Amino acid sequence: MPQQIPSRKVFWNISYHWILYLLLALLLAIFIYGLYRRIQLWRLGGSENRYDRIGQRLWGVVKFAIAQSQVLKELYPGLMHFAIFAGFVLLLIGTMTVSFDYDIWGLILRQPSFLIGNFYLYFSLVLDIAGVVVAIGLIIALFRRYIQRPSRLNNQIDDAIALVGLFAIIISGFFVEASRIAATQPPWEVWSPIGYALSGFFSGLSTQTVQWWHRMIWWIHLILAFAFIGYIPYSKLFHLFSTPTNIFFRSLQPKGQLTSIDIENTENFGVGQISDFTWKQLLDLDACTRCGRCQDNCPAYLSEKPLSPKKLILDLLAHLNRQGPQLLHQKNASPSNTEQSLVGSAVTADEIWACTTCRACMEACPVLIEHIQKIVDLRRHQVLMLSQFPKEVQPVLKNLTNNFNPWGIGFASRGDWADGFDVKTFSGEDSSEILYFVGCAGAFDDRYKKVAQAFVKILNAAGIKFGILGPEEKCCGDSARRIGEEYLFQTLAQENIATFQQYNVKKIVTTCPHGYNTFKHEYPKFNGHFEVIHATELIADLLKQGRIVLKNDFHQSIALHDSCYLGRYNDLYDQPREIIQHISGAKLLEMKRNRDRSFCCGAGGGRMWFEETIGRRINHLRVEQALETKPDAVGVSCPFCLTMFEDGIKDKGVQDSVKAYDLIEIVASLLEDKK
Numbered sequence: 001m002p003q004q005i006p007s008r009k010v011f012w013n014i015s016y017h018w019i020l021y022l023l024l025a026l027l028l029a030i031f032i033y034g035l036y037r038r039i040q041l042w043r044l045g046g047s048e049n050r051y052d053r054i055g056q057r058l059w060g061v062v063k064f065a066i067a068q069s070q071v072l073k074e075l076y077p078g079l080m081h082f083a084i085f086a087g088f089v090l091l092l093i094g095t096m097t098v099s100f101d102y103d104i105w106g107l108i109l110r111q112p113s114f115l116i117g118n119f120y121l122y123f124s125l126v127l128d129i130a131g132v133v134v135a136i137g138l139i140i141a142l143f144r145r146y147i148q149r150p151s152r153l154n155n156q157i158d159d160a161i162a163l164v165g166l167f168a169i170i171i172s173g174f175f176v177e178a179s180r181i182a183a184t185q186p187p188w189e190v191w192s193p194i195g196y197a198l199s200g201f202f203s204g205l206s207t208q209t210v211q212w213w214h215r216m217i218w219w220i221h222l223i224l225a226f227a228f229i230g231y232i233p234y235s236k237l238f239h240l241f242s243t244p245t246n247i248f249f250r251s252l253q254p255k256g257q258l259t260s261i262d263i264e265n266t267e268n269f270g271v272g273q274i275s276d277f278t279w280k281q282l283l284d285l286d287a288c289t290r291c292g293r294c295q296d297n298c299p300a301y302l303s304e305k306p307l308s309p310k311k312l313i314l315d316l317l318a319h320l321n322r323q324g325p326q327l328l329h330q331k332n333a334s335p336s337n338t339e340q341s342l343v344g345s346a347v348t349a350d351e352i353w354a355c356t357t358c359r360a361c362m363e364a365c366p367v368l369i370e371h372i373q374k375i376v377d378l379r380r381h382q383v384l385m386l387s388q389f390p391k392e393v394q395p396v397l398k399n400l401t402n403n404f405n406p407w408g409i410g411f412a413s414r415g416d417w418a419d420g421f422d423v424k425t426f427s428g429e430d431s432s433e434i435l436y437f438v439g440c441a442g443a444f445d446d447r448y449k450k451v452a453q454a455f456v457k458i459l460n461a462a463g464i465k466f467g468i469l470g471p472e473e474k475c476c477g478d479s480a481r482r483i484g485e486e487y488l489f490q491t492l493a494q495e496n497i498a499t500f501q502q503y504n505v506k507k508i509v510t511t512c513p514h515g516y517n518t519f520k521h522e523y524p525k526f527n528g529h530f531e532v533i534h535a536t537e538l539i540a541d542l543l544k545q546g547r548i549v550l551k552n553d554f555h556q557s558i559a560l561h562d563s564c565y566l567g568r569y570n571d572l573y574d575q576p577r578e579i580i581q582h583i584s585g586a587k588l589l590e591m592k593r594n595r596d597r598s599f600c601c602g603a604g605g606g607r608m609w610f611e612e613t614i615g616r617r618i619n620h621l622r623v624e625q626a627l628e629t630k631p632d633a634v635g636v637s638c639p640f641c642l643t644m645f646e647d648g649i650k651d652k653g654v655q656d657s658v659k660a661y662d663l664i665e666i667v668a669s670l671l672e673d674k675k
Contacts, residue, residue, distance in 0.1 A: 006188040007116040008124075010102040012180060013211050013218075020222055027230040034233025035241065038286055041324040048278035050249040057248045065244040070366040074293065080144065083137030084166075090130035091173075094123065121191040128177075128194045131170050138167045152292025152310070158236045165228055172221035174198055179214035183207055239289045243367045246287035249280055250368045255359065256521040256569040258376055261486045270380025270484065273339035274320050274346075275327065281374055285317040287367045294361035294371065299600040299622075300354040304615030307354035309361035309371045312347055316374070319346035343378060350614065352378045353390055357482050357605030358564040363596050379484030389483070396609045397485055404474035404492065405440040406609055415470030417442065417449040421456050426467030428503035434466040435505045437519070439512040440475050441639030447646065448639040454668035455511055455535055461671050462547045466509070472499050478514040481522070483606035490526065493518075497528035507531040509538055511664060513565035513572075513638045514604070520570070534566060535664055536637050540575040543582040543667075550670040555585040556632035558666075561622070561645065562598035563638040576637050579663050583670065589629040599625055603640035623648035627658065634660045 011017045063069050068085065072078035101115045115123060142163050145153055177195030182202035189196045202210045232238055261269055271277055294309035295301050301308045323339060343349055352375050361371045382388045399408030415425075417438070426435050436459070442452035459466050474496050481489035500508075508530050510516045520532040542548045558580055566572045573595045580588045593599040602618030612618065623645060626634050634649070636642050645660035 004187060005116055006118070006120050006186070006191070007113060008120065008180075008186075010098060010106075010113075010115075013183070013214050015215075020226075023222070023226050024229075027226045030230040031233055034230075034238075038233060038238065038242075040328055041320055042279045042282045042286070044275045044320075044324055044327055045277045045279035045282040046275075048280050050251075050280050053252055056252060057250070060250055061244050061248050064247045064366070064368060068366070070368070073364075073366075077144065077291070080137050080140045083133045084141065087130040087132075087134035087137065088166075091127060091134065091170075094127045094130070097123070121188055124192045128174075128192050131174060132194060135167065135170050138163055138170070142167075150292070152295050154290065154292075156236075161231075162235060162237050165224065165231070169221065169224045169228060172217055172224060175201075175217045176214065176221050178202065179210055179217060183210040183214060236290065239287060239367070242283065242286040243289070246283055247368055249283065251370060254521040255362075256517040256565070257525070258373060258481060258522065260490070260525050261380070263487055263490060268381075269384035269486065270382070271374070271377035272341055272343075272381040272385060274316070274323055274342060275339060276381070277374070277377070281370070281377075282320060284369045284374075285313055285320055287369055288313045288317065289367060290314065291366065293364040293366065294369075297360040297364045297597065299356055299358060299360065299602060299618045303602075303612075303618045303621055305354035306348060306350045306614065307352075312351060312375070313369060313371065315346050316342070343382060347378070349382070349388070352382070353610070354614070355605050356564070356600045356602060356607050356618065358600035359568040360564070360597070360600065363568050376482060376484060379482075380486055381484075383484035384487065390610055392610050393483055393606070396606070397480065397483070397488060400475055400477075400480055400485075400488055400492070405444055406475065406479060407440065407444045409444045411474070412471050414438075414443045414473055415468060417444075417452055418456070418468065418470075421453055422460055423456055424467050425470050426503055426505070428505065430465055431504075431506065432465050434464060434507045434509050435500070435503075436466045436468050437476070437508050437510045437515055438468055438473060439510060439515045439639065441643075442511060443473070445639065445643070448642060448662075451511060451639070451642070451662045451664050454662075454665045457668045457671065458539060458542070458548060458664065462542050469499065469503075474499075476512075476515040476518040477522075478518045479606045479608065481518075482604070493523055493526050493528065497523060497526055500528065500530060505530055507533070509533050509535060511535045511637075511639070511662070513563045513570070514640070517565045517569050534570075534572060534575075534637070536566070536572060536575040536579060539664070539667055540578040540582075543579065548667070549672040550583060550667065551672045552584040554583050554666065554670055557587040557589050557630070558633050558635040558661075559589040559591055559626040559629045559631035560594070561591070561601070561626065561634060561636045561641055562595055563636065563641050564598065564600050564604055566637055567598055568596055576635065576663055579667060580635065583666065586666075589631050591625050591629055593625060601636075601638075601641040601644035603644050608640050608643070617648070617651075619644035619648040620651060623652055627652070627654065631658060633666075634658065635663050635666065636660065637663055 068078070068082050071081050098115070101113055105111050105114060144150070145155055145159060174194050175198060177192055178198035179202055181189045181192060181195050182199040202213065232240060268276065288310070290310060292310050298307065298309050319342065327339070343352065355372070355375045357372050357376070359372060362369070395408070396406045399406050403409060403411045405411065426433065438452050441448040474492050476496065477489040477492035480492065508519055510519065510532070513534060516532055516534045519528070519530060523530070560576055560580065562573060577588060580586050599622050600618060601622055602612070634645050636645060642660055642662050649655050649658055649660055
């Protein structure tokens, strides 16, 4: 008897299989219509160019959507999601392969099936493994969502439908395979191990009965699978489409850069209504998977403020779903006359003003949603169009306008901090000369003046030629921009850039991460192109090169705090650590939330100038996290962070045992005189 070649007849035991093509066409039409409606809603937003650098965008889809690098940052939910995704993709490929084999290879090309022999055996084994992987992932997802119930997940009926529906598709598929094996009993059934194992359910039944069960389960499986396709655009599962699309159109600009407003040619500043967002910002709303990672890392939410980044996005999405269809039907009406204001109907003022712009939400988001730009745009509308903002904002903006610093101290005294120190005014005559941009804190805050003076000591010890602008220096504009006062920011930026260009500035060093980020990523939009370095970068290099040498008399443990604008915005994590490692006797202590998961001090996004009247103080939470390491000192690299830590340490009553320092101060105190 000739040996049978392993293979499988497509549509074995199935009559009227042409019906599936009608069902598929119907479900695809439903899918396409749902997709069309979502795209129409996105198009309510304004224009935005996200079509550049196609290769880089495609690579992002591979990295973030297919390889799921962001998802896997959290191992437990990451592996669960990856198992479902990877297994689902393999099953989809398998289904398409069968369709190609039958519909194209067989019917059109009239060639013998290629699903034969060893290829078919491996094919069957891989699909069984893929089905098991998906099933395990779904069981874990159900267990996590409905048994463990982490607070960041708000369960909706849509979640249950998606998970149970997918599980039913997988299980019914296995039973289709099992009934076919039970009826045909092929000698290679072990290559379909799950189907082979389940075929025992049909033992003892007649062949005709097994075939009846096979046909019944096959149609159930088909209807479930096709219903799943049609359901996608109307459910949470739409993220199967919106996530890779959102990732493809992600911002390729520097992380620390906000969009600019053309002040001269714009009538409506910021975002007041849903159609004021760009189409990409509306796509962002549909991309949200409600995973809650942003919420778990948001200092505002964790300190019991009204803001949850997840809730903000979902509330805006709900508003889009309510208002969008009406706007699509109002062909002759002006949306500005019919739309509701977002602040008050979709989000609250307390929500948008609670944000510290620390970027923890965006760092955690697996689908690359851009939360901060939306919040800043909402603030811009409140400030520039409605003049509605917290009471603390008005004096800050007035001080920045009149004296170019948030404290409102006379700008003529901006260089007084350097009296008695070897500091000269920047001339621009020597091309090797570096501009030390002192910043408002270094010039006017009594505590941070000591840091500026310490930095001068380091620069002089290293023999670096530098100068300051003195009274000609103005605030970089960071607080104004993130508060939403774009006009004031642009005024300060243009005046600073004019001064820099007047003195032929090539290189700028700052001690403030906010100034560093602003000069490096914001000013180029206004033709301000300079080499910008932060003090920690410079000091780390000086220590490596041996241009400064430190004494061996600092024997303290230092809990290091990663500044948001130094770390998450600019990826400067190693330099502060390298500095501590060069301090003989110092012990580096890492907090649980460190590097890209560092916890904000609470002062970013203009919050330095606000009172915290809701919930707990963010700096108290961060100080508690530092104290968990049992440090002698806390090391920071930012004037805002230094203020917040010193206040928090004092509030906790541990100022006698724990001190807060800028790393610059520690290095300057240990400088060894060169002989």
